[in-house]
Amino acid sequence: MLKKIILLSFAMLANTNAAEVQLPKINIESTSITEVSQNAQTSADLAQALSSTVPSIDMNRRSGIANDIYIRGQKRDNISVEVDGTKVYGACPNRMDPPISHILANQIDEVEVIEGPYDVETFGTLSGGVKIKTKQPTKELSAELNLGYGSWQYKKVAATISGGSDLIRLLVTASTESSEQYKDGNAETIAGQIDKAITAGKAMGGSALQAKYHDMDAYKKTSVLTKAFVTVTDNQELRLSYTANRSDDVLYANSMMDAIYDDSNIYSAEYNINNLSSIYKNLNINYYYSDVEHPMDNKYRKAGATNHMTNHLNTTMQGVKLKNSFEINSYKLLLGLDGSRRTWEGEKYRTNTATGVVTPMGVSLTHTQTENKAIFTKIEESIGDYDLSFGARYDSTEIKPDIGQKRDYTALNANLLTSYNIDKENKIFLGFGQASRVPDARELYMAPSANQNLAQTRNREIDLGYEASYENFDFKIKTFYSMLNDYIYYNSSSTSFENVDATVYGTELSGLYFVNDEITVDASISYKRGKKENTLAGQSDKDLADIAPLRGNIALNYEYMNRSVATVEMQASDNWNNIDTDNAEQSISGWAILNLKIKHTFSKQLEFTLGINNLFDKAYAVNNTYKDLTLLVRGASDVMLMNEPGRYLYTNLTFKF
Numbered sequence: 001m002l003k004k005i006i007l008l009s010f011a012m013l014a015n016t017n018a019a020e021v022q023l024p025k026i027n028i029e030s031t032s033i034t035e036v037s038q039n040a041q042t043s044a045d046l047a048q049a050l051s052s053t054v055p056s057i058d059m060n061r062r063s064g065i066a067n068d069i070y071i072r073g074q075k076r077d078n079i080s081v082e083v084d085g086t087k088v089y090g091a092c093p094n095r096m097d098p099p100i101s102h103i104l105a106n107q108i109d110e111v112e113v114i115e116g117p118y119d120v121e122t123f124g125t126l127s128g129g130v131k132i133k134t135k136q137p138t139k140e141l142s143a144e145l146n147l148g149y150g151s152w153q154y155k156k157v158a159a160t161i162s163g164g165s166d167l168i169r170l171l172v173t174a175s176t177e178s179s180e181q182y183k184d185g186n187a188e189t190i191a192g193q194i195d196k197a198i199t200a201g202k203a204m205g206g207s208a209l210q211a212k213y214h215d216m217d218a219y220k221k222t223s224v225l226t227k228a229f230v231t232v233t234d235n236q237e238l239r240l241s242y243t244a245n246r247s248d249d250v251l252y253a254n255s256m257m258d259a260i261y262d263d264s265n266i267y268s269a270e271y272n273i274n275n276l277s278s279i280y281k282n283l284n285i286n287y288y289y290s291d292v293e294h295p296m297d298n299k300y301r302k303a304g305a306t307n308h309m310t311n312h313l314n315t316t317m318q319g320v321k322l323k324n325s326f327e328i329n330s331y332k333l334l335l336g337l338d339g340s341r342r343t344w345e346g347e348k349y350r351t352n353t354a355t356g357v358v359t360p361m362g363v364s365l366t367h368t369q370t371e372n373k374a375i376f377t378k379i380e381e382s383i384g385d386y387d388l389s390f391g392a393r394y395d396s397t398e399i400k401p402d403i404g405q406k407r408d409y410t411a412l413n414a415n416l417l418t419s420y421n422i423d424k425e426n427k428i429f430l431g432f433g434q435a436s437r438v439p440d441a442r443e444l445y446m447a448p449s450a451n452q453n454l455a456q457t458r459n460r461e462i463d464l465g466y467e468a469s470y471e472n473f474d475f476k477i478k479t480f481y482s483m484l485n486d487y488i489y490y491n492s493s494s495t496s497f498e499n500v501d502a503t504v505y506g507t508e509l510s511g512l513y514f515v516n517d518e519i520t521v522d523a524s525i526s527y528k529r530g531k532k533e534n535t536l537a538g539q540s541d542k543d544l545a546d547i548a549p550l551r552g553n554i555a556l557n558y559e560y561m562n563r564s565v566a567t568v569e570m571q572a573s574d575n576w577n578n579i580d581t582d583n584a585e586q587s588i589s590g591w592a593i594l595n596l597k598i599k600h601t602f603s604k605q606l607e608f609t610l611g612i613n614n615l616f617d618k619a620y621a622v623n624n625t626y627k628d629l630t631l632l633v634r635g636a637s638d639v640m641l642m643n644e645p646g647r648y649l650y651t652n653l654t655f656k657f
Helices: 002-014 046-051 190-199 441-445
Strands: 030-034 057-060 068-071 080-083 108-115 128-134 142-150 154-164 168-179 219-233 236-250 258-274 280-297 307-328 331-352 358-383 386-401 407-421 426-437 457-469 473-491 496-514 519-532 551-560 564-573 591-603 606-613 648-656
Touching: 046 057, 046 068, 046 108, 068 108, 068 128, 142 168, 307 358, 358 441, 386 441
Parallel strands: 080 128
Antiparallel strands: 030 108, 057 068, 108 128, 142 154, 142 648, 154 168, 168 219, 219 236, 236 258, 258 280, 280 307, 307 331, 331 358, 358 386, 386 407, 407 426, 426 457, 457 473, 473 496, 496 519, 519 551, 551 564, 564 591, 591 606, 606 648
């Protein structure tokens, strides 16, 4: 069916003549963050940058780099990730390489965070999603060099060059970064946190790093992004892109294995046509392909000193998406086709450390193909003081394993958004949405947690909000109530995934106040709760896992000497007491940290940043220990909790040419 979608898309393209028209956004469903590469300077980890900026996002600490995110308590396949229209997946079932880790903050111009089931263009946006827009090539010749240095020997070198002509524009951005193991507020390195967990009886002795690896670096990461935009005619453009991401020797403290390497490639070929007629405003077709190779093993741990075990995972994703944009009178109409095919597989083997002899240990994940085909539409209209938007998507998905039961799913997703402009400064908005996502190959076929009878999850959600924008302040409040039918959830009592009905609700606030021309104050806060409608078999706790407590931040910004800025920021979290104890979550103390930052602009060509995160060296953790991930544990004791970095001093120097 994917071939049919591709052929149909090119057939429609051939029947037309050739910057994609973007439908205006109603603020209820998304939050946009711009200048990501300029502001995310502590590391290239996008998860960290988003969690400190967007109130609906929390971070799941997995290592010194390559961390995961939650949107309103949802993660994994419950949220989607796209890079320039390319749907991205990771290969590791234990989330060592989440999709968001395959693009770096220094490559990004803008990130749109979808909050709720309000994206009909993307397969599997159940409860939210992330749409990443990377840097675009320019006609004018320009270049940028970025040098970063921080605590624990963190080093980063990144460079971007762009330029071209009326015919072709090119861009290349490359970066490399590495770091020693960070220390938490108790002065424990990653290896030290493991040792401490073993001493406390929370991990087996074999989990410790061997003496010769005890002080090894935490990771090394290299990435290259290349783009070529070719002008075919005045209104037609061919856009080619390739991203290569290479991560080596990434340590994962509270997991049994580390990533020996994690290699990904993302390709896309996009053809864009503007203004085909007075009503046919845009045609855009995008073909993409990505692959990820991820071998994880315990060669650095004591358990792997003689024979180390490797679980080698691979995934590919290819797809094509056709979008047609029309303006008919006052209506804006989007019609599209979407088709994709994902493969995912894994094998295990044992390696004799002394001889290098490799012994196959069987399949860890049977080769599985997930093929989706869909049609979607979106229509928008403004009537007086009201802005209205309606979207719908129909999905048909086939999941075919080499070994196991084939599964077929269909779903109709739809949403209705409306906003009322009370006056030019104030508006209220309301949204109703329904979206679905199918089980993935791990949930269906990977032992011991496999359940081949899983139903797809459906989210029905209501969102309500208010936004005020005045000359000296901006304020926004959003509330949501999400009803999850057949939510896919891990039951540690049966060691398998199950379907359960659940609800998640919460509130998010954000605001910005201009004290005067030099001083601004910005703040955000989020609160959410999650409950199962019924307890799982063999369990009694109805709390949903991964639902972080009340959290917020407030920052004071002082602008001086023409675009230089000094910032004092406090981030804080309440105690995490609403937890799923049956599935290994644990109570976590509240915390507050203070961050300082000065970004000094010497000229248009030179900027220098100096910052300190966690000034008072607080020992704290931002995420819990839900057992859908395989984390370090000993018997029935608490799962090992991973602390955040302690006091972190960083510098960044940017040259622009």
